[in-house]
Every structure is written in structure tokens, then in C-alpha cells.
Amino acid sequence: MQLDETISVEDAVQVLAMVGDLSMGLPPDHSVRTARLAARLAEENGDAADACTSTRLVGLLRWSGSTATAPGFSNLLGDDVLGRHAMVTRTLSGNPNLTLPNVLPLAEMQCEVAGDIAALLGLAPDVEEALRHLFGSHARGDMQDALFAPNIPRAVFYVRLAGDLEVLAPAHGTEGAMRLIGERAGVKYPATLVERLAPHAQDWLDALGEPSCAADYAGHDRRVPLTIIADVIELKLPWLAGYSRRVAALAKRSAVGAGLIALEEKPLVRAALLHGIGRVAVPNSVWQRPAKLGDLDWDQVRKVPFWTARAAVLVPAIAHDTTLASFVYERLDGSGYFRKARGEAIGPQERVLAVAAAYAALTSPRPWRPAHGEAAAGTLLVAQAGAGRFDRQAVSAVLEAARSMAPKPGRAKPVRDALLSSREVEVLRHISLGETSREAARAMKITPASVRTHVDTIFEKLEASSRPAATLKALTRGLI
Template identity: 35%
Template sequence: MTATGGSSPVVTVAELVGMLSLSADLGLGQPQGHLARSSLIALRLAERMGLSTADRETTYYLALLAWVGCTADSHETAGRFGDDITLRQGVYDVEIGSPAMLGYLLRRAGSGAGVQRRVRVTGELLATAGRTVREALVAHCQVTGQLADRLGFDIRMRECLSQTFARWDGRGTPAGVRGEAISLPTRIVCLADLVEVHHRRGGTRAALDVIRSRRGTSLDPALVDEFEQWGEEILDSLPAETSWAALIDADPAPHTLSAAALDAGLEALADFVDLKSPFFAGHSRGVADLAATATRCAGLPAAEVDLVRRAGLVHDLGRSGVPNTIWDKPGALTDVERERVELHAYYTDRMLRRVPALGDVAAIATLTHERLDGTGYHRALPAIAIPMTARLLAAADCYHAMTEPRPHRPAHTADEAARQLRHEARVGALDPAAVEAVLAGAGHRPRRAAGGPAGLTPREVEVLVLVARAASTRQIARELRIAPRTAGNHIERIYTKIGASTRAAAALFAMQHGLLRTLEPHDP
């Protein structure tokens, strides 16, 4: 169900958390859908073991949430081991807390850095027996716990998350937590996460071989035995390709988010995404708020203001798929690195479109990096395909990013950012009206009156959109709940302001100024 007018999209907790798990998949160096499949494996094992509904629900969500903290220390990880995504991908081949794990880290120490840096990182690992890595695991658990709190999960979820890196033999993190002191959902999720990767890579036998090799060390022996009994049946029943639909259908206790809870959830996602690099701290929320203010300044309806803010919160959801060796690089990017950066918009698109109710949000968020002259990414769309809402978000993103420090430059002053933004409008990359609305929203004096194009009011923009889609005067009146005569007066004023006398000319004006989110005709 998609929101229209003043309504709010209907989104479930499973869809919101599932969408975040897709971002975590990228950060783990796994295909999107890894955590969804892990959740199904964990849930089906829990069902066969006869766990209660409450335990099954905890297991289901824990599998989606347990690893989302992996990007929280990406900046520090990249500084010590190079490409943070490649590092995490390789961890599935060694046992956390084992000598093999330490050996793996030592081989990766200082990757991509000079000899002195490699020697220093290696020395620190040996001298502290990997203390910095353990500290990173603690940080991971802390931020996932905070996220769970913000998403409305109970205290038990936070307790389970704090044990994500515990081992059955007590040699994990937190130190000394062992055996049945580790919650059963946590033990199941850790097994399922490992099984999914090795099953995908080498089939059922490979998955069973790996968990047998860790029986009694990191994994609960009884759970390994249970999985040996049920594993083939569980794995054979998994969907062949994507597990998204199966994941949502499997939710043991579906909960729908209210409009306020959805906004709070999207804010939590935005803050979490920005943990990817200290240079991004507060970026998504700042862009969202500025874009919403600019949308009001541009004279767009209140429903569009809410939509743009939500799109701003999630416009960089795909950043987790790009390593911090690129995001935090102090120098110029190579062509290959730039292509990888541009992929994050594609990843964002893929994640958001998994949730049909967020279709309108996705349609704006995924155009944030497009430009009117066709030089943007990831689709290089022409101006006519970019609605005004997306033009406003793009300008807000540019302005806000300019006022933040980046690895290759200090933050611009507000005046410097304003000059640069107006330059982008002059050369045809950004929409001039959107730029002035953003600058007005940021506290600058705009060079033209705020409001819609040609001085249209918010109501006139709504009418123009309906006219462009071939709605009759009566249909416009019924849609907007106004008298037909009032609708007719609006149409006359609009035609005067935009210098048009026909519906076709009005439609062309609306498309030229990005006022149409779609080109679909109005239903009779």
C-alpha cells in the first residue's frame, strides 16, 4: 500500500528491519539476502525445536539485527586492515576468537599502507593479543543494542545482541560468558549465520562440515546435533534465489508501524547509516531536514514535505556497500573508485524497492545524485525524468555536504557553499528554483521570491499536476474537495502565470519544472 495525499505508507517492523539487514549484508561482504536467509534458517530450526512464540520472534529479529553493527567501526577497521568489507567477508572462513582468527588479522594488518604502518599495526595486535579487535566487537554490540531500543524492541533483544560474539567455551566477548548463559536465540542465530554462508558457497555438506568443526568451541554442541538432524530438510526448503517475500511472510508476530513510528524508525536508520564514516555523522538527518524546509519554501503541498524528508533520511542507505578505503581517502579518487561510489545509489534503490509501501520515498531518494544535465548517477537521467521533489533533495544534499568536512577538504563556509550551489545551477546541473529554495531554507537571502515555479501557490501546483494528467475541472474539484467553480478559477490563474492556454502546454511546463512524479494519466 502506497501513501497518497496526506496518508502514511503502511510498513511493518519486519520490512523496516529487513531493509536494514540488506545494508548490513553489503557491509559484511555478502550478497543481499544473506541475513534474510539466515533468519529463515534460524526460525525454522527454532520451530523444529519447539521454541515458544516469543522465542521464535526473538530469534527471527535477532538474526536480522545481530550483524547490522558491522559498519559502526568501519573507519577504524579500514585504518588497521584496509578494505573493511573484504576483511569481514574473510572472517567467515575462520573462527572468531581462535588462533586462526588472529593469524588472519595479522595477515591483513596494515593492508594498503606503507611498511611502517603495517609493522605498527602488527605489533599492536601481537602486544595486546587483539584487544583493539575485541573493543570493536563490544562497540558493535553496543550500537546494535541502541538501535534495537530505538526500534522499540524489548530488553531481552538487547541482552541477546550483547552476546553476539560470545562463544560456547567462554573464549569470546563478553569475556567469560559461556554455555547456557548465552541466550538460546543467540546460539541459534550464530549457527544459522555461519550455515547460510557455507551452504551458499558449497552446499549442505560444506555447511555441516563447518559447524561440526566448531562444535563445542564457538557453537553449542546440542544445537549442532539438532541441525544435523533437521539441516538438510531446512536448507532444501529455502527459496532458490531471493528470500525477501519468504522472510516477510515468516514474521511470527507482524506489527505495523504508525506514521510517527515509521518516521522514528527511518531516523534511526539514517543515524545508523551515517556511522559508516565520521565524515558522515549527522549527514542524512541534516539533509532530510533541510530538504523538507526547502520543499515548504518552494510552495509544495505538506504531503510532499513529509515525503521529501523521509527520502532524505534514507537517500544514502547503500553507503555500506562501499569500503572506507574509498569513503575516507584523503586524495582524489581513481575512475574505478568513483564507479564504486556511484554504486551506492544503485544499492539504495534495490533496498528501498523491496518495501512496496515506500515506493514514493524510493522514487525520490534514489534520484538524489542525478543531475538535470544528465551527468548524475546511477541512471544518468535527463531533466524531464527528475521531479521537483528530487531536485530539491539533490540541492539540499549538495549544500549540506559542502558545509561538512571531507577527507580531501575542509568544510566550506555557508557563503562558499551558496556560491558553489548557484554555480551548479548556472551550468545546468541543479534546478535554479530548487537551489534558491534550499538556500532560503538554510537561512540565505534567496535571489527570487520563494514559492513554486512562476509564483504558483501550493494549491495551484496541485491543480496543475492534475491538469497535466488530463483531469477535468469536475475531477479536480472532487479530488481536492473544492467547488468546480473554484477549480476553474485556479486553472485560469495557473494558465495566466505560466503563459499557457492549453492542457498540453501546461503539462509541458509541469514536466519541465519537475512537478510530476509520474507521467500516468489521471483515472477518470
């Protein structure tokens, strides 16, 4: 089903900035503050207004690719959220896995995905180029050797320096932050830029409540698909790819059957696409726990809708959508979270959203269980409605919608373009969900070598060098 909801470029950037911050374990306004500080640096260095604007956008999208590297950092650090926070604040020590050969491929992946996000949003080429160089490049050697290459955009240095000051000052104080920054002067950023910052560091940090350059750049109000945000969020857990799209499509198809009027359908679909914002704040190790979640795990999971609701404060344009989205885990009997809302406190849209999300989750495979069949999922939801957790009419509407949307036997899912062959699309569907070449080969009854050959071809055709980047592009093009 085509999902036509859109968001302005500037609002999308703001949402993605928050998603990146939460994914890195940072305060949800960290990238906003970094962007303002980086813009001040650009101004102090004599850059023109358009360069200031580009620097601001690079600062906002600095961590936008971090969902793509969450699985890798989870493997390296155990906790991709708190671990990365400790890493960037330089409070992490004694981890033997933090070596350049281990970290550099993840840094490259993060740059690639951030650059692709900028391209999907239609941002200026210099913004995309800066994001692609923000953490180094294989093509130019390691991260230190690449710093002073003549084709590295200046915004890279402004954002690196601003980001380090903004993230290190709370952990080490401004003086301590400048001391740590000084150790990398001439290595991570030009020493002259550090000297220019030093006299202003505390004053600029104190004044970061005020923007230093405008957010009304050319094209800031152009509309882009809201699905971009959902897709970026779900790169955090490969097996989630396309999940929010499925929830949105189910909710849209269920709206009439659930008794909603036409005006209620649009915010319902938007909420479905945004309901996963808070998920990025929870470590991957919790989401992939093979055993029953413990009390501490549940404490983190219950914060997911809280952080989704928090987006309403930081990005007012989506306030209604994210407030609605934050009810996705509430239940009529009060057993849900995070508000413990019950009964009439949960409106008709919220009831449909809750059931659509539950059905989409039940019928999707998870690391700890296979997907439930449609009949089994329906039986579970009907039982939950009978127990007073879900709305009966909403359950009936979602199950009817699911039946009407089920692919006909023997009919392949249509795609919007013919860039990839049908076999390549099949391979991509498997690897986009996090399957290894061996797992995909077993499912498709081909050899792992054949899968790897197809993957190489897919990457070449999509101009991608990593699975998250290929997944993001494929979802956008309707290939998977």
C-alpha cells in the same frame, strides 16, 4: 528542525537488516535468510512461538551494529566491506591483524550498538539481550569462554549457527560449510545443536524462500522515528553524523520555495533520511581517499544510489521513498548517476533533494577538505545551476532555507534535555564526528586530558562504552 517521519518497527528491522548485510559485503537478503533458518532451528529445538519470533528478530538484526565497526575493520583489513566478507566466509588468510585483542573490542562495540538499536526500536528485552551477547563479552572473558554462561540467551546460539551455515554454504558448499561448522561445535555453539541441524541443512537452505515464523508479533506495526535508520547508517563514517538529518531539514524548509505542494514534502523528507542506504556498500577507504578518486573508486561510488533503490524491492513499504532517494546524485544535464537521468526525467522533488544534499555536504567538513562557508557553497551551487546541472529554483529555495536555519551569532544550538552540561555537549559534538581527544582539545582550547575526562562522564551519563553508541544515543535525544 523537528523531523517527525516514522516507520513501523518491522519495516525498520527489515531496512536495518539490509544495511547490515551491505556493510558486511553480504547479499542484501542474507539476514532475512539467516533469520528464517535460525527460527527453524528454534522450532526444531522445541522452543515456543514467542522464542521463535525473538530468534527471528535477532537474526535480522545480527549485523545491525556493523556500521559502527566499519572504521575499525577498515584499519585492520584495509577494506571493511570485502575484508569482513572474507572474514565471515573464512576465505581470508594471512592477515596478522586478525588477533583476538584486535577483533574483540570491535565485536563488543558491534554488540553494544545492536543492543542499543533493539532498545530504540522498543523490541522485547530478550531480543536486546541476545544481540548484546551475540559476539562475546569482555565481562565474561573471551568469546569462547563466554559461550556456555547460563545467562546467554538461546537465540544467540541459533543465530550464530544459522548465520554460519547461510554465509559459509555459498563459499564452501553445504558439505564444506557443515565441516567448518563441525570444527566449532562445542566452542561457538552446542554440539547437540549442530547434530540437530546436520540432517536438515541442505533442505532448510533450499526452503529459505518461505518464512518459518510470523512477522506480525506484538508491536510490529508500532511507529518509530525514521531518523534511527539514518543515524545507524552514518555510524559507518563518523564525520557523517547527522548529515541526513541536515539534508532532510533543508529539504523540508525548501519545499514551499521550490514550488512543491504539501503532499510532496513528506516523501521528500523521508527520501532525504534514507538516501544514504547504499553508502554502506562502499569501503571506508574510498570515502576517505585524500586524493582524487580513481576509475575503480567511482565504479563503486556510482553503485550507492543503485543499492538505495534496491531497498524498494526488499522493503516494499519504503519503495516510493527509496526510489525518490536514489535520484539524489542525478543531474539535469545527464552527468549524474546511476541512471544518467536528465531534464524532465528528474522531477521537482528529486531536484530539491539533490541540491539539499549537495549544500549539506559542501558546508560540512570532510577528511580531505574543510567545510565551505555558506557564501562559498552558495556560489558553487549557483554556478552549477548556471551550467545546467542543478535546477535554479531548487538552488534558490535551498539557499534561502539555509539562511533561515542558520544559527544566530552567539546563540548555542538548543537541546531537548539537560542530561549533559553545555561543555559535555560541545565535547560530544567533536568526538561524534570522529575527532581524536587531541583534535577536540585543540578546537575547544582545552587539554586532551580534560576532553578524556568529559568523555568518561558522557559515557557514564549516556550508559555507553563506545563513541558510536554515545553518538547514536545523543542523536536520538537531540543532544547533537
